[in-house]
Amino acid sequence: MSKMHVKLTVNGKQVDGLAEPRTLLIHFLREDLKITGPHIGCETSHCGACTVDIDGKSVKSCTAFVAQVNGAEITTVEGLTNDDGSLGVLQEMFREHHGLQCGFCTPGMITRAHRLLQENPNPTEEEIRFGMAGNLCRCTGYQNIVKAISASADLLNAQKEAAE
Amino acid sequence: MTDQTLTPEERAANLKGMGCARKRVEDVRFTQGKGNYVDDIKLDGMLFGDFVRSPYAHARVVSVNKEAALALPGVIAVLTAEDLSPLGLHWMPTLAGDKQMVLADGKVLFQGQEVAYVVAEDRYVAADAVELVEVEYEELPVITDPFESLKSDVVLREDLEGQTEGAHGPRKHHNHIFTWEQGDKDATESVLAEADVVAEEMIYYHRTHPCPLETCGCVASMDKVTGKLTLYGTFQAPHAIRTVVSLISGLAEHNIRVISPDIGGGFGNKVGAYAGYVCSVVASIVTGKPVKWVEDRMENLMSTAFARDYWMQGKIAATKDGKITGLWCHTTADHGGFDACADPTKFPAGFMNICTGSYDIPTAYLAVDGVYTNKAPGGVAYRCSFRVTEAAYFIERMIEVLAIKLNMDAAELRRINFIRKDQFPYQSALGWEYDSGDYHTAWDKALKAVNYEGLRAEQAQRIADFKAGKTRKLLGIGLTHFTEIVGAGPVKNCDILGLGMFDSCEIRIHPTGSAIARLGTISQGQGHATTFAQIIASEIGLPADDITLEEGDTDTAPYGLGTYGSRSTPVAGAATAMAARKIRAKAQMIAAYLLEVHDNDVEWDVDRFAVKGAPERFKTMKEIAFAAYNQAIPGLEPGLEAVSYYDPPNMTYPFGAYICVMEIDVDTGEWEVRQFYALDDCGTRINPMIIEGQVHGGVTEALAIAMGQEIAYDDMGNVKTGTLMDFFLPTAWETPNYTTDHTVTPSPHHPIGAKGVGESPNVGGVPAFSNAVHDAFRHFGLVQSHMPHDHWRIWKIANGLGMHG
Numbered sequence: 018m019s020k021m022h023v024k025l026t027v028n029g030k031q032v033d034g035l036a037e038p039r040t041l042l043i044h045f046l047r048e049d050l051k052i053t054g055p056h057i058g059c060e061t062s063h064c065g066a067c068t069v070d071i072d073g074k075s076v077k078s079c080t081a082f083v084a085q086v087n088g089a090e091i092t093t094v095e096g097l098t099n100d101d102g103s104l105g106v107l108q109e110m111f112r113e114h115h116g117l118q119c120g121f122c123t124p125g126m127i128t129r130a131h132r133l134l135q136e137n138p139n140p141t142e143e144e145i146r147f148g149m150a151g152n153l154c155r156c157t158g159y160q161n162i163v164k165a166i167s168a169s170a171d172l173l174n175a176q177k178e179a180a181e
Numbered sequence: 182m183t184d185q186t187l188t189p190e191e192r193a194a195n196l197k198g199m200g201c202a203r204k205r206v207e208d209v210r211f212t213q214g215k216g217n218y219v220d221d222i223k224l225d226g227m228l229f230g231d232f233v234r235s236p237y238a239h240a241r242v243v244s245v246n247k248e249a250a251l252a253l254p255g256v257i258a259v260l261t262a263e264d265l266s267p268l269g270l271h272w273m274p275t276l277a278g279d280k281q282m283v284l285a286d287g288k289v290l291f292q293g294q295e296v297a298y299v300v301a302e303d304r305y306v307a308a309d310a311v312e313l314v315e316v317e318y319e320e321l322p323v324i325t326d327p328f329e330s331l332k333s334d335v336v337l338r339e340d341l342e343g344q345t346e347g348a349h350g351p352r353k354h355h356n357h358i359f360t361w362e363q364g365d366k367d368a369t370e371s372v373l374a375e376a377d378v379v380a381e382e383m384i385y386y387h388r389t390h391p392c393p394l395e396t397c398g399c400v401a402s403m404d405k406v407t408g409k410l411t412l413y414g415t416f417q418a419p420h421a422i423r424t425v426v427s428l429i430s431g432l433a434e435h436n437i438r439v440i441s442p443d444i445g446g447g448f449g450n451k452v453g454a455y456a457g458y459v460c461s462v463v464a465s466i467v468t469g470k471p472v473k474w475v476e477d478r479m480e481n482l483m484s485t486a487f488a489r490d491y492w493m494q495g496k497i498a499a500t501k502d503g504k505i506t507g508l509w510c511h512t513t514a515d516h517g518g519f520d521a522c523a524d525p526t527k528f529p530a531g532f533m534n535i536c537t538g539s540y541d542i543p544t545a546y547l548a549v550d551g552v553y554t555n556k557a558p559g560g561v562a563y564r565c566s567f568r569v570t571e572a573a574y575f576i577e578r579m580i581e582v583l584a585i586k587l588n589m590d591a592a593e594l595r596r597i598n599f600i601r602k603d604q605f606p607y608q609s610a611l612g613w614e615y616d617s618g619d620y621h622t623a624w625d626k627a628l629k630a631v632n633y634e635g636l637r638a639e640q641a642q643r644i645a646d647f648k649a650g651k652t653r654k655l656l657g658i659g660l661t662h663f664t665e666i667v668g669a670g671p672v673k674n675c676d677i678l679g680l681g682m683f684d685s686c687e688i689r690i691h692p693t694g695s696a697i698a699r700l701g702t703i704s705q706g707q708g709h710a711t712t713f714a715q716i717i718a719s720e721i722g723l724p725a726d727d728i729t730l731e732e733g734d735t736d737t738a739p740y741g742l743g744t745y746g747s748r749s750t751p752v753a754g755a756a757t758a759m760a761a762r763k764i765r766a767k768a769q770m771i772a773a774y775l776l777e778v779h780d781n782d783v784e785w786d787v788d789r790f791a792v793k794g795a796p797e798r799f800k801t802m803k804e805i806a807f808a809a810y811n812q813a814i815p816g817l818e819p820g821l822e823a824v825s826y827y828d829p830p831n832m833t834y835p836f837g838a839y840i841c842v843m844e845i846d847v848d849t850g851e852w853e854v855r856q857f858y859a860l861d862d863c864g865t866r867i868n869p870m871i872i873e874g875q876v877h878g879g880v881t882e883a884l885a886i887a888m889g890q891e892i893a894y895d896d897m898g899n900v901k902t903g904t905l906m907d908f909f910l911p912t913a914w915e916t917p918n919y920t921t922d923h924t925v926t927p928s929p930h931h932p933i934g935a936k937g938v939g940e941s942p943n944v945g946g947v948p949a950f951s952n953a954v955h956d957a958f959r960h961f962g963l964v965q966s967h968m969p970h971d972h973w974r975i976w977k978i979a980n981g982l983g984m985h986g
Contacts (some may be wrong), residue, residue: 037305044304053221054214056445058394059478063905066394094214108212112204115874119706120211121394121445127212150912153905155394155446156706158877159913 028096198719238898278348290518395445418743522560531567659953668751701741722788883946
């Protein structure tokens with residue numbers, strides 16, 4: 018099958034490559050770019066393990082063609098680590114509040130939570146639960162994930178206030 | 182020394198040993214997307230495997246035409262049973278003493294069965310080629326009901342025709358697998374005949390699936406130069422997989438290296454050996470290249486490892502004041518097309534004979550008939566020890582049914598029948614020796630915590646309001662007191678394929694006082710790298726942060742039977758403590774030498790050996806470790822390491838009291854969990870944070886199972902719930918918050934008194950949710966209704982009881 022040239026910005030870096038028109042974004046990220054944080058859990062948009070951030074929106078990359086997002090700015094969980102290599106706020110809070118067990122859903126969860134807190138910096142528990150309902154976890158029962166996101170919101174807001 | 186100023190308590194706290202809510206060491210990788218799961222493995226020249234699967238549940242395979250597939254550029258091979266047959270690999274042994282087709286050998290027995298295996302240069306080409314393989318089928322009559330199966334003339338397993346003896350005794354019919362009997366049939370029947378009260382009910386625990394978020398997969402890599410096969414895969418039992426691969430492939434065991442990398446949840450799904458593993462190994466041997474196979478979600482739900490599907494006919498006898506005198510159970514177990522249940526060899530129905538539960542029932546009888554049908558094989562322990570969740574669901578439903586018959590409060594009925602604290606160790610009528618328990622204390626604590634009497638008063642008011650037309654919502658109070666049996670198990674009666682179910686730990690102390698430990702288990706999210714280091718820290722006085730833990734590489738880790746059935750802490754955790762104690766024993770001799778006193782004149786003090794009566798004279802474990810490598814100590818070998826293979830003397834028996842309060846809308850069938858209280862007693866608690874996380878997750882899996890999750894078939898044997906659209910996994914939106922609590926009744930035979938907890942919440946949670954639904958409708962005449970209690974089925978209950986006017 019003939020291939021097309023794709024250009025993306027992934028985690029702040031310009032990348033390009035060749036892909037078939039049918040190549041799924043998740044496969045392009047994982048196989049071509051070796052960005053293996055986003056995972057494949059269902060291939061039908063239900064589980065959210067493949068969630069990435071595309072131009073400011075949470076997208077399940079298992080059901081998007083890479084061709085559809087040519088030129089887009091993409092953030093994956095790898096891009097949420099601080100520049101000095103330390104854990105970002107959400108990553109640290111997931112660890113602090115035991116918001117993960119097997120870790121398979123975690124990259125998608127954190128990437129979705131990152132966008133949720135941009136959309137709504139002060140979410141209630143109900144809003145967190147609703148906003149995270151596109152991401153499935155089989156291990157934690159969500160209780161500690163909700164705690165981790167709520168604690169992240171508090172921390173991020175405090176940081177923002179201190180900076181102002 | 183600086184730490185001379187610290188109190189023993191402060192020194193103990195610095196170790197982050199047992200009892201500490203230590204943060205997980207795994208999480209730094211996982212939160213950054215730096216885990217290494219099987220699909221992350223990418224080897225040079227790696228090929229991809231994919232299956233052609235049967236669309237029919239029962240059919241003859243007339244022909245397989247590979248030509249078009251092989252003509253597609255990038256396709257390397259298409260394997261069928263015919264290709265595997267010369268190697269003797271077209272069938273493989275199952276864990277249950279049966280055999281299973283690797284690729285369809287003349288016929289298929291369930292929808293989604295593997296028919297051909299395509300190997301291609303990339304996963305897209307492999308998927309294209311699957312579509313190009315032409316298979317001609319001739320449909321056969323389909324049987325999806327085990328009761329029908331035992332009456333049918335249709336022979337499902339023609340390969341077994343005429344065999345009247347199976348792996349577990351006589352076969353009564355051509356679709357019958359085994360009968361397994363426990364307890365005293367005659368005595369139980371006479372108790373039933375003479376009882377004041379007998380309650381009888383059919384309790385069905387429906388077919389479901391563990392569905393970890395990561396599906397099953399592997400990468401097989403045969404190095405033709407060294408003759409060594411490396412097999413990476415989602416294996417809950419990597420060492421057992423190595424032995425199985427050796428036995429069925431003929432490769433010498435030392436030439437096989439099995440590696441379980443990070444595993445994205447297991448829950449029993451990743452215990453068995455699947456066709457994908459065998460085909461990938463063969464493909465790698467044939468091509469000389471690494472071959473990856475990862476199933477997609479539909480393949481996962483349709484073909485690998487269903488759970489449950491037990492039809493449990495029960496009779497429970499009691500005196501008129503509620504003292505239980507006998508229990509009878511006959512189970513019809515639907516095993517699908519092949520008997521691939523993952524149970525210890527001598528237990529074809531697992532530990533279903535724990536079905537007397539938490540109660541002192543003097544007489545009992547259990548029989549289980551295994552049956553073939555046109556459904557997927559499996560029968561794995563989905564977040565439970567072998568068939569323990571079926572047993573717990575059975576008894577906890579039968580108690581409720583009996584309470585209705587006696588017109589008694591179900592909490593009180595439980596209380597008067599609990600095994601008393603002074604009866605432990607307790608011999609059950611069905612053959613187990615319960616190690617320890619204090620059920621009355623746990624029960625009273627639970628009832629008080631939820632204000633049980635207040636809830637019943639609220640419920641009475643709600644019923645009155647409902648009858649007065651003031652509300653359309655009912656209140657259900659779901660009670661459960663469960664007893665598990667985990668930690669398989671004593672080698673004398675527990676083995677899998679002849680491999681005794683011990684487990685192991687090897688600890689090496691480095692000269693500077695840090696350490697590495699390796700175990701025969703493998704974490705799938707349980708946090709072993711965190712908790713097992715805590716056991717070692719407490720036992721030998723080195724900080725948990727200075728201890729690396731490794732599992733899952735059969736070339737480096739000692740042999741063990743793996744992680745499932747809540748066996749890691751009871752068995753490998755015990756091995757860890759025992760290995761650490763060997764190290765401490767040698768450390769004592771080194772310390773005595775360094776302090777120039779007799780071995781018996783030093784005593785252990787948190788992280789050091791001190792001279793008895795002179796605590797200021799001591800050697801810390803760190804100092805002792807260095808001495809082990811730099812001093813020539815008479816009579817002692819250099820170095821400081823130990824290995825322990827632990828054969829547990831008994832299983833452990835965790836227990837718990839769970840209470841669910843549920844609101845149910847009778848007009849829509851919608852439910853809402855208002856409160857869920859979970860008290861667990863898992864003996865000694867190693868890491869309370871991880872225990873709590875396990876309970877949250879396990880109860881959520883129980884919520885899924887009880888309230889909607891199932892593998893459903895239509896009459897043609899089509900799987901109706903093959904995607905996550907149809908197969909219910911609760912989201913954060915449906916999932917309630919849980920209140921966790923505990924009591925601590927240590928196991929008397931376990932070195933640190935720990936019992937295991939990962940599966941308790943699933944075992945206890947399912948009856949708690951189901952009992953809540955039943956309890957809501959009890960006062961309107963409901964006695965028994967089968968799970969899963971999805972909105973439609975709850976609506977049907979209300980409708981059947983005439984509640985829709």
